[in-house]
Amino acid sequence: MEVRGLGKTFPIGGLFSRHSVRALHGVDLSIGRGEIVALVGESGSGKSTLARCVARLEKPSEGAILVDGVDILKRDRFQASREFRSQLQMVFQDPFGSLNPAHRIDHFLRRSLAIHGRGGAGTEQRLEELMATVGLQADMLDSYPHELSGGQRQRVAIARALAVEPQVILADEPTSMLDVSVRIGVLNLMRRLRYEQGISMLYITHDLASARYLADRTAVMFAGELVEEGESLDLLANPAHPYTQLLVSAVPDPARAGSYDPVRRAALRQAVMASTGCSFDGDPDQRCSADQPVRHQVGDPANRHWVRCHLYRPRAGAGGHALAAETAPQGAARKASA
Incomplete structure (x- = not known):
């Protein structure tokens, strides 16, 4: 299908x-x-x-x-x-x-x-x-x-x-x-x-x-759009989209006991339901754009892991590599293990 x-x-x-x-x-x-x-x-x-x-x-x-x-x-x-x-x-x-x-x-x-x-x-x-x-x-x-x-x-x-x-x-x-x-x-x-x-x-x-x-595969939906998709083990161990990272961080983890920060809620851009831009209202330092994001490959192509996020646009002179290393949260794999 x-x-x-x-x-x-x-x-x-x-x-x-x-x-x-x-x-x-x-x-x-x-x-x-x-x-x-x-x-x-x-x-x-x-x-x-x-x-x-x-x-x-x-x-x-x-x-x-x-x-x-x-x-x-x-x-x-x-x-x-x-x-x-x-x-x-x-x-x-x-x-x-x-x-x-x-x-x-x-x-x-x-x-x-x-x-x-x-x-x-x-x-x-x-x-x-x-x-x-x-x-x-x-x-x-x-x-x-x-x-x-x-x-x-x-x-x-x-x-x-x-x-x-x-x-x-x-x-x-x-x-x-x-x-x-x-x-x-x-x-x-x-x-x-x-x-x-x-x-x-x-x-x-x-x-x-x-x-x-x-x-076998997991797709993440936010505000009526698919924002990330990949093989389940790879996606949940290495979430790329900020929204997916929020979902993974919301999973209870005993390792965070005592130093737990309140989970930040996902935020919609104002009037997103009529907008053609990015639905996710990220932090100002995340350089989000008002344009509609497109899919970008993340990690090993064999895992079919893609993310729709401006943060992963290829940099000039970077040989087409996305910004995964800059934006991936530290300890994401540990969070996903919960």
């Missing part, structure tokens, strides 16, 4: 004071077959909006969404087709709200199979296979959602997504409402599905540790 130049604006205000707020701008993201990409950022940065636009639950204002090279927005202009729904499924954050309490688990899985024409004589066997795939007992098909734990409900939601054999799963913070003790089980399930069935995933999360554990 590939996203090119995706943008989304929402109209706000009344009849005589109507204007638009930019939620996404120029988002470029690709997910290879059998690859897991984590999308991280603070609340309100646009992560869930991106997932909803890709899933066609929101209509993008601009851009293209390609699945196997086919632009879905051009092929299905008005609403998502059943073919697209069978290619891409979404697992929502709240397992308590994504399952109708009036129906048994059997209903959710059987309905998915019927809608996409996968029912028939082998339905019962397929239901049992789905339950076994997500680590649940077949006798739970007769249970209501309130009779299951939070982790079991989320596994049912994953089984419902798997029923149509999708190529891509959008997982919008699937473990944030689960107990810590059951999160690892859901993460291991997602990891196993990638290896056994070759399913690609966009994993949206606030948890940098789970992103490092699960994802």
Whole structure:
């Protein structure tokens, strides 16, 4: 799956004071077959909006969404087709709200199979296979959602997504409402599905540790834009963008106990939602520009680590090398280890 130049604006205000707020701008993201990409950022940065636009639950204002090279927005202009729904499924954050309490688990899985024409004589066997795939007992098909734990409900939601054999799963913070003790089980399930069935995933999360554990690559979103992307281990050990450095520094670290400085919040430039310049309001000594920053390579090209920041513009006579050595925070790797 590939996203090119995706943008989304929402109209706000009344009849005589109507204007638009930019939620996404120029988002470029690709997910290879059998690859897991984590999308991280603070609340309100646009992560869930991106997932909803890709899933066609929101209509993008601009851009293209390609699945196997086919632009879905051009092929299905008005609403998502059943073919697209069978290619891409979404697992929502709240397992308590994504399952109708009036129906048994059997209903959710059987309905998915019927809608996409996968029912028939082998339905019962397929239901049992789905339950076994997500680590649940077949006798739970007769249970209501309130009779299951939070982790079991989320596994049912994953089984419902798997029923149509999708190529891509959008997982919008699937473990944030689960107990810590059951999160690892859901993460291991997602990891196993990638290896056994070759399913690609966009994993949206606030948890940098789970992103490092699960994802091949991590993309950082701020103010509706991707500001940094790279292989998960490299990006979290060597954060380049000032915003990524703030995210990493917010991870609790026992080594900083006793000398902990309050975490500085990320700041938006004034009127950023209508601006075409840099969204991040850095310190004055960071020489930030009002121009839109472009991507710059950071570190080893094999790690595919890039950052969209003026601080990494090549210097004149520097042979095209970015300013990573000047701006990378000391001890970033130690912070990321938390």
